[in-house]
Amino acid sequence: MSNILIIDDEKAIRKTLSEILSYEGYKIDEAGDGEEGLKKVKEKEYDVILCDIKMPKLDGIEFLEKTKETHPDIPIIMISGHGTIETAVEAVKKGAYDYISKPPDLNRLLITIRNAMDKTTLVAETKVLKRKVSKVQEMVGASTPIHKIKETIEKVAPTEARILVTGENGVGKELVARWVHEKSNRASGALVEVNCAAIPSELIESELFGHEKGSFTSAVKQRIGKFEQANGGTLFLDEIGDMSLTAQAKVLRALQEGKITRVGGDKDINVDVRVIAATNKDLLKEVEEKNFRLDLYHRLSVIIIHVPSLNERKDDIPLLVEKFLVDICGDYGIARKAIDEDAIKALQQHNWTGNIRELRNVVERLIILSGKTITQSDVENYVLPKK
Numbered sequence: 001m002s003n004i005l006i007i008d009d010e011k012a013i014r015k016t017l018s019e020i021l022s023y024e025g026y027k028i029d030e031a032g033d034g035e036e037g038l039k040k041v042k043e044k045e046y047d048v049i050l051c052d053i054k055m056p057k058l059d060g061i062e063f064l065e066k067t068k069e070t071h072p073d074i075p076i077i078m079i080s081g082h083g084t085i086e087t088a089v090e091a092v093k094k095g096a097y098d099y100i101s102k103p104p105d106l107n108r109l110l111i112t113i114r115n116a117m118d119k120t121t122l123v124a125e126t127k128v129l130k131r132k133v134s135k136v137q138e139m140v141g142a143s144t145p146i147h148k149i150k151e152t153i154e155k156v157a158p159t160e161a162r163i164l165v166t167g168e169n170g171v172g173k174e175l176v177a178r179w180v181h182e183k184s185n186r187a188s189g190a191l192v193e194v195n196c197a198a199i200p201s202e203l204i205e206s207e208l209f210g211h212e213k214g215s216f217t218s219a220v221k222q223r224i225g226k227f228e229q230a231n232g233g234t235l236f237l238d239e240i241g242d243m244s245l246t247a248q249a250k251v252l253r254a255l256q257e258g259k260i261t262r263v264g265g266d267k268d269i270n271v272d273v274r275v276i277a278a279t280n281k282d283l284l285k286e287v288e289e290k291n292f293r294l295d296l297y298h299r300l301s302v303i304i305i306h307v308p309s310l311n312e313r314k315d316d317i318p319l320l321v322e323k324f325l326v327d328i329c330g331d332y333g334i335a336r337k338a339i340d341e342d343a344i345k346a347l348q349q350h351n352w353t354g355n356i357r358e359l360r361n362v363v364e365r366l367i368i369l370s371g372k373t374i375t376q377s378d379v380e381n382y383v384l385p386k387k
């Protein structure tokens with residue numbers, strides 16, 4: 001159900017509007033002046049606010065200006081009395097959604113409110129969509145390691161150097177790969193991702209190099225592999241430490257010669273692909289244990305970018321929390337929740353697994369369970385393990 005706040009110093013007007021709008025199924029709160037209105041806006045989320053212009057204490061224009069600062073997305077409809085039409089027009093210029101005149105015309109009132117509600121929904125949807133279509137998520141962080149990573153990306157992205165990204169699960173290795181691609185001369189080409197750990201070893205070759213029809217039982221038609229799909233672009237080989245030795249030999253050839261052969265095929269196909277690989281394993285140890293080819297390791301690791309776990313860069317936590325608050329509240333279509341300093345400190349002291357997804361989940365949990373401002377006791381209640 002949608003919440004509407006009516007701010008007017010005339011009780012009769014509030015009563016009439018409130019009756020009409022409750023009848024239409026809206027949930028109504030009332031305030032007698034701008035100051036009381038501001039208090040209500042702090043306490044609760046409103047979909048639309050109706051606000052008189054001439055009021056004691058804080059007038060409508062001041063209320064509009066203050067509310068726009070903290071809640072830029074709530075549509076505010078000004079109620080203009082006789083003699084305040086010009087001010088109402090001024091208010092629209094300052095960001096009010098629209099104005100209606102006193103005494104309000106019932107149809108116009110309802111239509112204006114409905115349009116304003118539609119706008120709120122659209123604004124929320126657009127925000128979510130904008131984020132979805134924006135190609136690469138921002139890499140948030142102010143810690144020394146993040147600065148260094150960004151610097152390295154700037155330097156190496158425009159070259160053709162192969163890059164090995166190392167780090168534990170969920171620390172942002174894929175994000176690094178995406179930024180390298182985005183800032184490279186191949187950005188207009190494809191970025192094709194293969195998670196080597198997720199593909200059964202007997203299928204990885206066909207996944208990477210494609211296959212000809214009939215080359216094995218389930219190969220019912222020809223298939224183009226990821227190397228070919230990434231031609232002119234970048235191939236991101238995630239979890240490369242899990243690749244079988246036979247597939248490694250073929251990847252090595254592709255890197256050395258710039259050629260691949262489809263499974264069951266006899267033709268060499270030229271491919272122009274830049275490879276970025278990532279792993280959470282210690283590849284040199286894998287080499288020692290004969291699970292990984294040393295020559296492939298050297299081919300892949302011209303540049304090594306290590307992404308440290310969240311525990312090693314706790315300085316990034318405030319910025320990441322801030323970003324997740326904005327993102328998640330945007331996804332939910334609710335006003336952004338605040339978080340106080342002590343709560344942030346408590347989050348910084350927490351012993352994280354290192355995976356950024358864990359921090360995101362925690363922020364989402366706090367948004368759902370806490371009030372308008374997330375406090376230290378929310379963190380203690382909902383995040384930290386009970387003693």
Ligand SMILES: Nc1ncnc2c1ncn2[C@@H]1O[C@H](COP(=O)(O)OP(=O)(O)OP(=O)(O)O)[C@@H](O)[C@H]1O
Nearest residue numbers: 137138139140168169170171172173174175356357
């Ligand atoms: N610095 C950052 N700023 C903002 N979001 C980040 C940052 N680093 C990682 N993330 C987000 O955290 C999530 C995990 O990151 P990503 O998938 O890049 O990690 P990964 O190390 O490749 O994970 P895996 O080991 O599971 O493949 C993603 O949603 C990503 O957008």
